Amino acid sequence: MNGTGAAIRADEPPAGAKTGLADAPQLPADRWRALEIVFWLAAFGAFFAFPNHRVLGSQILITGLFAVTLDLILGYAGIVSLGHAAFFGVGAYAAGVLAVHGWGEPVSGLVVAGAAGALIGYATSFLVVRGSDLARLMVTLGIGLMLFEVANQAAFITGGADGLSGVTMGKLFGTFAFDMRGSTAYLYSLAVLFLLFVAARRIVNSPFGLSLRGVRENVKRMPAIGAPVMRRLIAIYTVSAAMAGVAGGLLAQTTQFVGLDVFGFPRSADLMIMLVLGGAGRLYGGLVGTTVFMVAHHYLSDLNPIYWQFWLGLLLVVVVLFARGGILGALDGLRGRAPGKRT
């Protein structure tokens, strides 16, 4: 992808160069802001602050990673997908099956999970990138449902509806065993999330990432400035699928179980909700949305699940009608309205 990105870079001033025009199009600032550093320190600090909630914490981190991968294709490239769980599930089963058959080393398991996600992502990207929003919606949905059926029928590999049990993980780096309290799981997930987040952040702030936004804003004009739209979309779709595969692998390794629900439509839909709730197209939106969503779900699950679903639906309608951009978008709006502050 760097090869294609270089074509743009040649014509543009390097990032951060003074062009003399305040509004001249330039690459997004890549420097880490103070708030971002605080965010990641807080995520690390939560390990010590909530020692009894590390299992939930690791789930949030994994789902957060999954949300970031959806943000890459949805928030940046504008591909509306209702079947992103397909790659999550493929990664989960890849890591799970590997561990069941005696390969319990976690990091290489994740690599395999990512490769499996990338493979399926690349293969299906050709079907997804063409066509209108509606066609994409249907194709992604169809691929997700299809893989669900495959996993359901191939019970001799996946365990079918009973799920894949007997996943036994080795020690991380040969030293840290996965414990019941989720301490290893939390730090492991956090480390993987951080690494992949840095990669995703780098991608969206690169010329390549900028061209994705161009595709999102106007798919007809991008070819006119020489951007190969299909290739860009295929590239980001594959990257996103690979990362989603890693997220799935993480879940399989930390919970040591894979159920059919990893492929389920609710997982794709919930993910989209979390992303939109936090704010799509800004990477952190997925993490914030996931945290709010899952913490709320954790504490409201004592209530009747029907209530949860109703309020969730209402929340969605309200967010779409009145708070486009989600939580982070609303915060930005507040900050922009405050006197004396620059947006």
Next chain:
Amino acid sequence: MIGNLIGVLFDGVAYGSLLFVISIGLSVTMGLMNFVNLAHGAFAMLGGYACVLLMTRAGVPFLASLPVAFVASALAGIVLERTLYQRLYKATHLDQVMFSIGLVFMSVAAATWFFGPSQQPVRLPDFLRGQVRVLGLDLGAYRIFLIGVVACITIALNLLLVKTRFGAQVRASVDNAVASAGLGINVNRVFGVTFALGSGLAGLGGGLGIDVLGLDPTFPLKYMVYFLLVVAIGGAGTIKGGLVAAMILGVCDVAGKYYVPQIGSFIIYVLMVTLMIVFPAGLYGRRA
């Protein structure tokens, strides 16, 4: 063997007609307003529950409850269109998807709250039960009735769209909303009436379908794919496309579940992905 095949074909057509009645409103509104509405099944569910409520609580006969299902869903449709949907016609497809998923969740939760999670019973009148022997084949009486009703609705819809002034306005608005507005057509009103009509037909289909599709609170989620498929495969905004797509879907789904039950609903998903790739704009789609 041949009789068997014809039986499956017949069931498929009956199933397809049902899908057609429910989805045709979605197809027209999608073609008209370019609005991705995942909540269409909720209107069908509303119609179904209206039928059940009337039959069990008020003792209204099945056939008499169907028009009420139509009216109830049409009213709900117009109220929601005027208050909520209208604000989102210009929004991105993502916003529309999120908004309508929200509506689906709310409708599922509300239906569970009011009616409980179980399947609702339906009591068909005696003459619609059992089998009828036609040309040496045993065919379900209710399915014959279904096909008949849907044939009537299709003809009526076609006449409405082709022969009436309102139909001409709808067709003009589908083709080019801006130019139609410039010619003095109240496109806004056309949108509203069409949405109500589509929702009403969905409600009618929901009522008709209790015996075939079942009725429980997850109805809008369970059949969402099928309704969307009819539109996506047929091409938004055409009656002919919707009809053909619904028949293909109905026959393939029934045949797949009958002949190769072990791979379940896999066939329908393969069909869906294949058709979407070969015809990205639908069989009769006008938009490239």
